[in-house]
Amino acid sequence: METITFHSYRGGVGKTLLSVNTAVKLALLGKKVCLVDFDLRAPSHQSLFTSSSFSITSAAKSFTGFLVGNHEPQKVINSTDRENFYCVFSDIEILQRKESKIRTKLTQHGEGRILAKLFEFVRYCNSQKFDFLIFDCMPGITYRSLDALVVSDKIMVVTRPVKSEISGLRLVISECYSKLEGAKLFSILNQVEQQEDLAHIPNSLDVNLAKENVQGITKCLEESSVSIPLLHTFRRIPFVTERIYVLDEKDHPLTIEIEDFCSKIL
Amino acid sequence: MSEIRGNKGFESPSQKDLDDYLRQSRKSITQMKDGRPPIIFKPKKALPTKFLGIMLLVVVSSSLMLVGSFINFDSPRNNNNTDTTTTVTTTKLTTTTTTTTQVETTLPIDIEKDITTSIPLVEAFINTMIASNHSLINPIVINGTINRSQTISDLELFDLVWILSQFDENSEWWNLGRSLIFEKYLLWNKTSLLTENLRTQLLALRSMITYSNDNILLESDALESYQNLTKQLWENVCSAHDNVTGTFNPDNGTILHTNDQILFSQVLAKTAGHPTLFNFSITTEKAILLLNTIYTLTESTDGLPESFDTNLTRVSDVYYSHHQAAMILALDKFSSFLGSLAIINTLTNRLNNFLMNIFLQQDWSIAFTYNQTSHNLSSKIVLNDQLLFIRTNILQNKRNFADYTLSILKLNFEAENSSYFTSSADNQTQFLTDHVHLLLSFEEFLILETTITTYTDTEATSTEYPTGAAGFAWEFTIILTVLVFISYRRRKIEE
Numbered sequence: 001m002e003t004i005t006f007h008s009y010r011g012g013v014g015k016t017l018l019s020v021n022t023a024v025k026l027a028l029l030g031k032k033v034c035l036v037d038f039d040l041r042a043p044s045h046q047s048l049f050t051s052s053s054f055s056i057t058s059a060a061k062s063f064t065g066f067l068v069g070n071h072e073p074q075k076v077i078n079s080t081d082r083e084n085f086y087c088v089f090s091d092i093e094i095l096q097r098k099e100s101k102i103r104t105k106l107t108q109h110g111e112g113r114i115l116a117k118l119f120e121f122v123r124y125c126n127s128q129k130f131d132f133l134i135f136d137c138m139p140g141i142t143y144r145s146l147d148a149l150v151v152s153d154k155i156m157v158v159t160r161p162v163k164s165e166i167s168g169l170r171l172v173i174s175e176c177y178s179k180l181e182g183a184k185l186f187s188i189l190n191q192v193e194q195q196e197d198l199a200h201i202p203n204s205l206d207v208n209l210a211k212e213n214v215q216g217i218t219k220c221l222e223e224s225s226v227s228i229p230l231l232h233t234f235r236r237i238p239f240v241t242e243r244i245y246v247l248d249e250k251d252h253p254l255t256i257e258i259e260d261f262c263s264k265i266l
Numbered sequence: 267m268s269e270i271r272g273n274k275g276f277e278s279p280s281q282k283d284l285d286d287y288l289r290q291s292r293k294s295i296t297q298m299k300d301g302r303p304p305i306i307f308k309p310k311k312a313l314p315t316k317f318l319g320i321m322l323l324v325v326v327s328s329s330l331m332l333v334g335s336f337i338n339f340d341s342p343r344n345n346n347n348t349d350t351t352t353t354v355t356t357t358k359l360t361t362t363t364t365t366t367t368q369v370e371t372t373l374p375i376d377i378e379k380d381i382t383t384s385i386p387l388v389e390a391f392i393n394t395m396i397a398s399n400h401s402l403i404n405p406i407v408i409n410g411t412i413n414r415s416q417t418i419s420d421l422e423l424f425d426l427v428w429i430l431s432q433f434d435e436n437s438e439w440w441n442l443g444r445s446l447i448f449e450k451y452l453l454w455n456k457t458s459l460l461t462e463n464l465r466t467q468l469l470a471l472r473s474m475i476t477y478s479n480d481n482i483l484l485e486s487d488a489l490e491s492y493q494n495l496t497k498q499l500w501e502n503v504c505s506a507h508d509n510v511t512g513t514f515n516p517d518n519g520t521i522l523h524t525n526d527q528i529l530f531s532q533v534l535a536k537t538a539g540h541p542t543l544f545n546f547s548i549t550t551e552k553a554i555l556l557l558n559t560i561y562t563l564t565e566s567t568d569g570l571p572e573s574f575d576t577n578l579t580r581v582s583d584v585y586y587s588h589h590q591a592a593m594i595l596a597l598d599k600f601s602s603f604l605g606s607l608a609i610i611n612t613l614t615n616r617l618n619n620f621l622m623n624i625f626l627q628q629d630w631s632i633a634f635t636y637n638q639t640s641h642n643l644s645s646k647i648v649l650n651d652q653l654l655f656i657r658t659n660i661l662q663n664k665r666n667f668a669d670y671t672l673s674i675l676k677l678n679f680e681a682e683n684s685s686y687f688t689s690s691a692d693n694q695t696q697f698l699t700d701h702v703h704l705l706l707s708f709e710e711f712l713i714l715e716t717t718i719t720t721y722t723d724t725e726a727t728s729t730e731y732p733t734g735a736a737g738f739a740w741e742f743t744i745i746l747t748v749l750v751f752i753s754y755r756r757r758k759i760e761e
Contacts, residue, residue: 041276108277109287109307112294116304119295142276143287150291175281179288 001126004265005038005135005152007145009168013160014190016044017242018234019136021258022265025246027085029262031131034077036088036121038148039138040064040106043090044242052244055081062091067117068102073124086130108143115147122151141176149180157187157228161213169220178226186231187221188261189214194235232261424469431476447473448482454492459499464506468529471499475533503530531597 006019016039023035037045043064049056060078061071078087097103106114125133137148149155157177159165177185193201193210201207221228237253245254279287287307294305430443447453459470474496477483483492507530597614 109279109283112290112305112307115291115294116298119298119304123298138276140278141284142278144276146279146284146287146291150288150295175284176288179285181292 001130001133002154003122003133003135003152004154004156005137005148006156006158007137007149008139008158009165009172011042011139013139013158013165014234015039015139015158016048016136017240017254018156018158018188018190018258018261019134020045020048020242020244021246021254022262023087023132023134024082024085024244025255025258025262026132026134026265027082028246029266030084031266032084032086032129033132033134034086034088034125034130035134036063036136037090038063038135038144040067040090040092040095040144041138041142043092045087045136046089046091048242048244049080049087049089053248054244056087057081060088062093063088063121064090064092064094064106066121067114068094068106069113069117073121076121106144110143114144115150118147118151141172146176149176149183152183154184154186155180156231157185158190159187159217160191161189161193161210161217163209163213163216166213166216166220169217173220173224173226173228177228178224180226185226185228187228188231189217189233191236192233197236231264232257234261424466424473427473428469428476431473444477444480444482447477448480452488454488454495457495459495460502464503465529467499467502468533471496471503472529472533474499503533 006015008015020035023033027033035045037043056078058077058079061075063076065071066073066076076088078089080087094103094106105111122133135148135152137145139145155177157169157172159169192214201210218230221230234257235253240254245252246258249255290305290307294307298304427443427447430440430446453459453470453474456470459467462470474492478492478496483489597610
């Protein structure tokens with residue numbers, strides 16, 4: 001089994017869109033996949049899946065509850081109408097408790113107990129013969145995102161070509177990625193303007209800035225003290241929302257790109 | 267509230283904390299991959315520089331005052347008394363301080379409560395059993411309400427003694443086993459054991475060897491009788507053991523199978539500590555032969571878990587796992603006297619893999635049905651399996667599995683508690699051994715927990731301080747330290 005985490009320095013770069021579509025596509029390709037909504041701060045998978053053509057065929061417990069010891073690992077995995085695809089949802093019920101030791105344990109250091117639970121889950125999935133366990137991780141450097149990074153075999157670092165992302169990426173590489181051992185790092189450049197699209201942008205300043213930002217990210221990755229090869233560049237597709245395109249729209253450009261991306265993972 | 271609305275309280279570590287966390291995480295993951303328990307790491311709270319400065323001042327001043335305490339201010343050199351024969355009497359001030367260390371711990375289950383609940387029930391059974399002649403039918407009273415009849419056989423007694431012997435030496439339970447064998451039943455006087463079947467002889471041998479190093483025995487007149495009986499039993503068992511195949515030749519009317527091999531392995535493991543009674547080289551030779559036999563029988567042929575037991579009629583994975591778990595526990599004992607033999611490691615790994623596969627497939631909540639109608643042999647086996655599995659996992663430091671198993675076990679015990687305890691089936695002794703096993707599991711689990719957590723500990727320490735100038739220095743230092751600490755705490759609270 002391969003454990004993959006989609007991580008980024010900051011939110012809004014497209015982690016959820018990419019991880020969900022990748023996970024579903026891998027399942028459609030015959031792989032047994034478990035996708036975990038590990039953005040404990042702002043979980044979104046449940047609403048995403050219930051609004052798609054997917055059918056969740058079980059009502060599993062929350063992953064957040066598992067992490068704090070309320071549930072067993074087998075109780076949190078939702079089966080779906082797709083044979084190979086399983087998903088795990090988080091909720092913010094515990095986070096809404098204003099004063100709670102459990103909340104503190106979950107959001108702060110946690111004394112390694114949350115890490116141990118996460119590892120238990122990875123081990124459980126391994127025993128259930130999953131081919132891929134995919135974590136859609138919360139952005140930034142928090143104790144919980146560190147947990148996901150530590151238990152992963154592969155880390156997909158998702159970035160966007162914007163100026164602030166360059167300095168953020170540099171920071172997260174030097175402070176965090178360079179200190180991880182055992183996991184392979186790959187970068188994904190998302191929402192990149194294509195040459196033909198740039199031709200339609202009237203302002204040359206914007207065009208130059210877009211090019212500079214891509215170069216800045218690439219340079220940052222090249223100069224990194226740790227190897228983070230660029231695995232895939234996703235083009236910017238207008239009007240893309242958080243949907244499962246690989247399922248709903250087989251000819252959509254994103255579906256085609258995801259297929260290409262999955263072939264690289266496999 | 268801003269935390270909840272903003273980042274919902276998810277803490278971003280400082281660079282140093284991040285480095286520490288990653289380092290400890292890696293270590294914890296490595297441990298867990300090896301089947302050991304995770305590390306519980308405490309975040310380090312950096313002390314403010316100002317506080318450290320004050321503390322340094324306190325330490326320096328107290329050091330100076332300590333030096334001062336060695337100077338006798340009343341000595342002839344320090345006063346004008348010219349009488350060199352003056353005797354100075356130094357009185358001692360004795361104070362008692364109590365230090366309390368309290369670290370909050372979160373145990374996955376309430377072990378203390380479970381032990382408290384289990385002990386009286388087990389005691390009720392044991393007290394009834396040992397109240398008078400154990401072979402007679404005695405009434406049993408549980409919680410003052412239930413009366414029934416109970417017979418305990420030699421086999422059950424031996425089993426009980428063996429289980430009790432596995433608690434820590436000189437613990438309450440261990441002592442109970444000792445008193446059963448040395449005071450209540452005087453097993454070495456039972457020469458009739460020599461005419462019993464091999465199974466009984468194996469059980470008796472195991473129980474007797476367990477306590478054979480005890481001072482009660484070694485200093486008693488019974489030592490010779492004990493040694494003779496043990497030696498005879500040992501010879502009987504050895505002669506029945508096939509030196510070529512490593513298995514037992516069934517004697518008349520006895521069906522011998524894996525249980526006996528396990529018993530024999532437990533006997534062998536125990537004999538290691540008694541070179542004066544037995545020839546150690548023979549023991550080692552037999553142990554290796556036995557291991558080789560088991561090794562061959564556990565080799566899988568088609569990739570599926572395969573038991574080494576071929577004589578069982580009740581064939582099921584669960585039943586096999588019972589043997590395999592027991593075997594792992596026996597192998598652990600072997601390794602303590604045979605050293606780290608590759609065959610032991612391979613066997614342990616193989617058995618453990620089988621066991622893990624079997625247990626991962628079981629839905630224990632369904633299998634564990636204790637009520638009057640289903641409290642039968644199969645459910646006992648399931649409970650035994652679970653208990654052995656817990657102990658096996660504890661032995662191998664697989665804390666998560668032990669934790670998980672124990673939690674399920676506890677839930678089921680609670681759910682079916684009353685019907686289990688009031689069962690009219692003739693399984694009271696099985697209940698007893700199960701429950702003692704459970705206690706043993708709790709105790710082992712507790713030990714495992716204490717290796718990674720700190721419990722409330724109160725201890726009184728007595729310190730002596732000199733009076734006079736030196737005494738004042740000490741008191742001054744203590745007061746200063748307390749004041750600094752109070753001011754530090756107050757500032758922290760204000761922050």
